Amino acid sequence: MGRCTRRRFIAPRRVVSWPSASRGRAAGDGAAAQARDAAAAPAGAAASRDTRPMDFGISGKWALVCAASKGLGKGCAAALAAEGVNVVVTARGVEALEATAAELRARHPGLEVRAAAGDITTPAGRAAALEACPQVDILVNNAGGPPPGDFRDWDRDDWLRALDANMLAPIELIRAALDPMLARGFGRIVNITSSAVKAPIATLGLSNGARSGLTGFVAGLARQTGGRNVTMNNLLPGPFATDRLEATLAAAARASGRALDELRAERARQNPAGRFGTPEEFGAVCAFLCSTQAGYLNGQNLLLDGGAFPGTF
Ligand code: NAD
DSSP states (O other): OOOOOHHSSSSSOOOOOOOOOOTTTOTTTTHHHHHHHHHHHHOHHHHHHOOOOOOSSTTTOOOEEESSSSSSHHHHHHHHHHTTTTEEEEEOOEEEEEEEHHHHHOOOTSSEEEESOTTSSSHHHHHHHHOOSSSSEEEOOOOOOOOOGGGGOOHHHHHHHHHHHIIIIIHHHHHHHHHHHHHHEEEEEEEEGGGTTTTTTGHHHHHHHHHHHHHHHHHHHHHHHGGGTEEEEEEESSBSHHHHHHHHHHHHHHHHHHHHHHHHHHHHHHHHTSSOOOHHHHHHHHHHSGGGGGGGGGGGGEESTOOOOOOOO
């Protein structure tokens, strides 16, 4: 096969970078901006076009990101803000929440960043969150995970707490946000669940059960909304370096009598990536799910675990 023939089949290299250069652009002007970029490029500057960052087309929209003062929620809020999205962040602890909001404002002075303190598993917490958000174009559902343990020790109240946090609170927020999204013809809902939905973790029965309930509900609803450009998907984290993981590791170290550092290093080594994920990596995937480009990606459960799940699918 001659050189020229081979070349014809090589796709142009495309570099996608986050955060995108769309920051600060008005909503919906992504295509126009790309056309401007192309016009401004010197004739024959293919390399410049090839390395143009992807514009997610969500600049100027509003996102409600729950449980976002730290960890994965914060990673999502930061990645959306980097795409030019105005964000409302929620958490129970006012101090950490205000610090996160201040950090995002400092990084993105052109954006509106609002903090709504409250427990998202309660009606009052959800009302405060919704009130702070002029319109929910993007909803990221998140809350703390239930404690580990043995199911023999859990009574009805333990189950109700887990269901409230990891199933019913997200469903209530979807109920509040969905119809306006359908009416506007745009909506992105991302639920942070857990790899435990796909591969149950024995000690996390409350999490396995409650999150699977949400997963089943979302699977049914997503098929009714995608036709109006409202998508909903679940992001399933494996081990990510956050306070939650530290707390889980500390509990495991205490229970086994092993040194925390040693246990942490061993768990990281056991992952095919040789490390834990970062909130920034998690947030970047969340932002992509919220992009205009992801409009055909709906009703899915996306596992982010460094390849730890050993299945082909
Ligand atoms: P984290 O402890 O680092 O952060 C949790 C955030 O949620 C904090 O901002 C906290 O203030 C807020 N929060 C907790 N409960 C809340 C409530 N009721 N109302 C409002 N805000 C609340 O946790 P994380 O690691 O970012 O985990 C986020 C979710 O992902 C949890 O449900 C967790 O169980 C799940 N998860 C995490 C991992 C991991 O490795 N980090 C793995 C699987 C699942």
